[in-house]
Amino acid sequence: MSQQLSEQELVRRQSLTKLRDLGINPYPQALYPVTTRSSEVKKNFEEGKKVMIAGRLMSRRNQGKASFAELQDSEGRIQVYFNRDEICISDDKMMYNDVYKKLLDIGDFIGVEGELFKTQVGQISVRVKNFSLLSKSLKPLPLPKTDAEGNVHDAFTDPEMRYRQRYADLVVNPHVKEVFVKRAKLMHAMRSFFIDRGYYEVETPILQPIPGGAAARPFVTHHNSLDVPMYLRIACELYLKKTLIGGFEGVFEFAKTFRNEGMDRTHNPEFSMMEIYVAYKDYNWMMEFAENLLEHCAIAVNGTTKAEFGGHNINFKAPYKKVTMRQAIIDFTGLDIKNKTEAELTSWCTANGIEVNSTMGKGKLIDEIFGEKCESNYIDPTFIIDYPKEMSPLCKEHRDDPSLTERFELMICGKELANAYTELNDPIDQKERFEEQLKLAAKGDDEAGEFIDYDFLRALEYGMPPTSGMGVGIDRLIMFLTGNESIQEVVLFPQMKPEAKAQKTVELKDNEKAIFDILSKTGSMELNTLKEQAGLSNKGWDKGMKSLSKHGLTSVIKGDDGSLTVMVVE
């Protein structure tokens, strides 16, 4: 990690040494007895109240023997007022003149002890009596500023840098931090909603011998001592159902899930799902549960059921519309899929510009039609219900129509947010459906399951109570609630390509070495002769010469006749 330090980084390292020379530990061990936070100070202002606060120094305005600075803590910023003669009561003004003004830098964590007051302009501030350095910052932060009209100057906006250095992003972009505060609130709201209803939060394996419960390409890893392949989970469905078989009546899990597929602005290789299973319920109950849950979450996060996403206004207020998949397709295409054969659907797709291939079964074809022609039209939360049986291998058959299942997906802004079933609990039917999936997979449908989890079938044979289950995409939900169209904006540390390694610059490059080797034999040489002997490309020559003189290894001397001589610098 040898890396060229910028001038500013060097200055900060020097300050670090000077602080130590003054007997100040830049990274002290002792706790700092913080009494309050910036938001509290502003909310309950009391003239003269003594406080101790801590945070990062984020700006400084010197006014001679006085100075204003801003301290940023987890709640926001508060102005602090440093007056030389209040900090340094004796004649020794070192703490103000040297430590505060010269050796502290923007980004340093400091603790401040003082009392509250309002400046002549009416700004709530802390008059500093004592301050301590709590942690020195050696790398300058990006420094956006907001002016009186709310315009942001020098904004730190480059997405790559923001995602790679999320820590800096969080420090300087309060709106980014707010997204993650909201994400935490969403998790709390959802969790307490479930706990209030008597459901238990459980944990199931992330490392699985069979990646079941969904159709997706898994990440493969290897267990050394067992010497078997293991998979990162693509869902937790089967494990959660096993807990109901074991006697739990309501369980949920916030599950990091992994899918080895494309990465783009709506897909991160690992993402968060919430899955919940409740015994003795069906999908009708679950729909009502879902709309109440989402309304509750929206209010907990934003204080309102309204949200804006991609230019659309969404309202999470329950209840939501319900449309059967058959009706949805009729509405947007005029096609009635009921009793259509695979061949009929295939030819309809071809005629209507939907790409199909021979691996597609009936369910997949219907899914394609829906995805292509209908999905994007549902802006406000809408339940699409009653999916074809073929594409829902874990879902119970519809009570009125054996070709359908009791399944819903909740669509918002044309995207799936939740997926739920009246769960299939007939072990014999389940086994047949798995086998059907296996055939589809063999046919080439890469969305069909490739494995049969026989342990799950064994569990089902003991009997699972009638159950309804639902999965909710947490990332997607928080995207809707915060108006972010990119998943990277709502995941703290999104997966990125590895950062290119910084190349070492200390060693001479080939072109530089070539020039220097020739030159060092004689010590000096006419420029054009040297250029010819070096035999480099023009650019290689030019760059080589420039960096050699930059390294202070060579210099060029101009003769009276205009000739140029290159010399080795001793």
Place this chain on the structure above:
RNA sequence: GAUUCGGUAGCUCAGCUGGUAGAGCAUCUCCCUUUUAAGGAGAGGGUCCAGGGUUCGAACCCCUGCCGAGUCACCA
């Protein structure tokens, strides 16, 4: 994978038909006891993503590569 745009100082960005790089903030020095995006004055700071080509001369034009963003395709 296809296509468009981009990569210049610590940060945000200029840089014309090619003539060897600029601004604001930040940094450094000096002055200033209640300011508000920015107190005043001055100074320093750059492998212009990398490599090759064209040219007397390339940040700029051409080629290749790397990295990123957007759109589309594929995909939950």
